[in-house]
Amino acid sequence: MARYIARRLVSSLVVLFLVSVFTFLIFQVIPNGSPALRIAGRGASPATLAAVVKEWGFNQPLYVQYADMMEKIFTGSVVSYSGNINVLGQLRAGLPATVSLAVGASVIWLSGAIVIGVISSRRIGGTVDRLMGVLASVSISVPVYVIGAVALYFLAYKVSIFPNGGYVPISQSFFGWLDHMILPWLCLSVGFIGLYSRVLRSSIIETEGEDFVRTAKAKGLTKRRILVHHVLRTSMIPIISLWGLDFAGVIGGGAILIETLFNLQGVGQYAAESIGLLDIPPIMVIVMYGTFFVVLLTTAVDILHAFAEPRVRLQV
């Protein structure tokens, strides 16, 4: 087991390094024109430009530039030039909203998917199963911003059940926080529930045909115990792997649309605004941190997976 973890960590480090190199190349090397000009933003004065060139070392060789940029990113000293604000500070400010969104939504989508997946798998091809199948296809194919916009229009504007966007920190008011988060949570979850419940359903069906489930029945266990201890435990494995990717994706900027729509002032919205202003430093930092987070969480999920499924340890 320790060997598996060590090996997995080594390969993650390699991926992280490659990601950083690619990000560096994308933002500094590949585009035409002076990177300094892009960092400083449109209409920057020649003085600012000169300062940027010196500050970022654009006159240095590439590997020095790479090292400099990594140092800046990881010491948190990147400053957005258009607003002259420290990027890390902005990220810190946006993180609670983004984490609230991701954690809350993933709790909803996981529990929703388990309930619906299990119900669908109880009677394969039954009315409930087929209805859930149709709903799942719809929820997967409708874009999240359409669901969000429709929900906002009806539930916040037409009938004011929920606030019309905005974010209230949990430290300030728990119920305010909850009130502002429910709609974004649900909107973000809908598509995931559709996908996850279908994946779980087919995973359950597959597991129920396994020999060891027949053994469990032959042991005289109750249906519930067979479902929970033998079927679900195995069927959940693909779900957990998927969840690791999606959760990290949401935190690492995947919630751009929902955050902007509901004006949550999170990391995603910050990224969206920076893109609008062509403010390169924040985008670079968010991309780097986002991908790092995805890689780290995937690694963690894989290691958890190895605990849940001992056979994995033999592979790789």
Next chain:
Amino acid sequence: MTGPLLEVEELRVGFSSDRGVVQAVEDVSLELDEGELVCIVGESGCGKSVTALTIMGLTRSPTTRIEGSVRYEGSELLDAPESQLRAVRGPGIAIVFQEPVTSLNPVQRVGPQIAEQIRAHTTLDKAETRQQVIESMRRLGIPQPEQRWYAYPHELSGGMCQRVMIAMAMSCSPRLLIADECTTALDVTIQAQILLQLRSLCDDHGIGVLLITHDLGVVAEVADRVVVLYNGRVVEQGTVRSIFEDPQHPYTWGLLGSMPRLDRPRREQLLTIPGAPPEPGTAGGGCSFLARCPHAFDRCLEEPPLAPVPGASARESARCWLTPDERRHLRMVGGDIGLAPAGDIG
């Protein structure tokens, strides 16, 4: 107790699918007493495994049609509610399957998998259960059971997994053990060890064992009585001595003649049955062995009943229109099928 431990009567099992109903078991009747080892023998698709699973109620599903009767200790199991079946599975009837590795849950350690069954049927606490599991593992010759408790199935060999399965099956002291091709996937030396253990379950603990196999060699080693299945029907049943010394049905003759044997000359032509075993549920009219039988005559267009063998003990019967004299004659003409005088069997 009076009466047999298990009685199966005119069992029929059909699976419906898009292409209609596949009748996997057409007509199976058998009885099994305490301390007796009965073998069901037949080739693939003859319905032997479906029969075993149906006795345990493991073929129940909305698409399965089950008719007939399965009585365990006199009480009917076929239409019994799930709760009654659950109480029988484990402490009453236990089963061991063909594929030992996949029959164990791959993500659970083997100790807790055995313990789970004990916990489901008794009120023992954790420590007592553990004690009992380790004891039953030790009885089956699993070395270092305390350490094996923590092993995952993939860390054990096939033979060891099968011992774990048997230990699990025996953990609630069942009165009937069904072994479904439980040595087929194992090496011969391991098979010999496990067969010996099954035999001692009957002799030393009075457990009834229903052993399902395709291997007449295995039958000869351990069986008390034999039920020969063909195409979902019992074609012959009798004591192990009568099956090997005085087999009544041409299919049994064919099976016996098909096996290469260590005590026969090499390269001698094996007696074969032409054609291949039929797909389940393809029985036409008449005797189901008609198409492959070298001795068929016009009467075989009508299905023969499972009739007692004249002059033999009860529970010996065959499904064939040939008269006993004809059978004796044809069998000799068809070749000496190993009717060597048996040594002392007991």
Next chain:
Amino acid sequence: MTPVAPPPLLSVEHVGVEFPVRSSVVGRSSGTVRAVDDVSFTVADGETVGIVGESGCGKTTLSRCIVRLLKPQRGAITFHGRDITKLSDRALRPIRRQMQMVFQNPYASLNPHRRVGGIIAGALPKRIGSGQEADDRVAGLLEKVGLKPEMADRFPAEFSGGQRQRIGIARALAAEPKLIVLDEPVSALDVSVQAQVVNLLGELQEELGLAYVFVAHDLSVVRHVSDRIAVMYLGRFVEMAPADLLYAEPRHWYTRGLLDAVPTPTLKARRSSSRAILKGEAGTVLDAPSGCAFRNRCPGATEICTTTVPPLVEEPDGRAVACHHPLGAPGS
């Protein structure tokens, strides 16, 4: 001067196959394991050599080596007087025609998208081409293996397991081979069908003068078809002898254990007290004990067995045994 014996059709000398074992953190191979270790035997024209052993003993690896689907790291394989151990695939092609292989799984070894006739015709020698002559050949081969010539137009899925194995044999015969290596050819088949295929193999051998290497785990089938039998245990031959002799007087403890374990469909052998049941299990080459690999299961093992691997020693009566204390020897 003794007369010079004709060279054998196939000769395998000190062949060894190693596989890398991964165990270190970075996945580099940290060592090798010998799946086949120092195996030697010969096959004469028209002879059947059986190789028997339990799962994981290396018999399948060895059979793949003989037809050079695998390249052995050690030893030499000579076929028809030509060393084929190191030949390239290209150079092997004409030789492969003369040594065919039939596999265990008749379902997986036939291309499901080709008609049976095409499968068999594809193995015919080049000079026959693809015209009427090829069709006639295919029809003849199908008849030879007990199938109807008109079945050439069907796909493998339309056949039963036994029929598919017959098609596999017909394909092997199409190349007009001198040697066929059969890897568990009947173990996936039902008893009644197994007997048909065993009989067919015997008839073909008589008619065409084929040599077989018959690899299987079932000792009664192997003994039935073989002239000589090699018993394999964890990568090595532990005993090799003429079939009847091996059965009548096994010299190796493992051979005796195997023979005792084989279930025979007679009541004679039933639970007789003379039968010794081997204890323990073979395990894998990875965790084999030092010295003789069988010593941890062997009732006759002594000190020397823990230190020294017994060599396969040939005896005057044509058999060979690898044991420090062979059965039937004085003082054992």
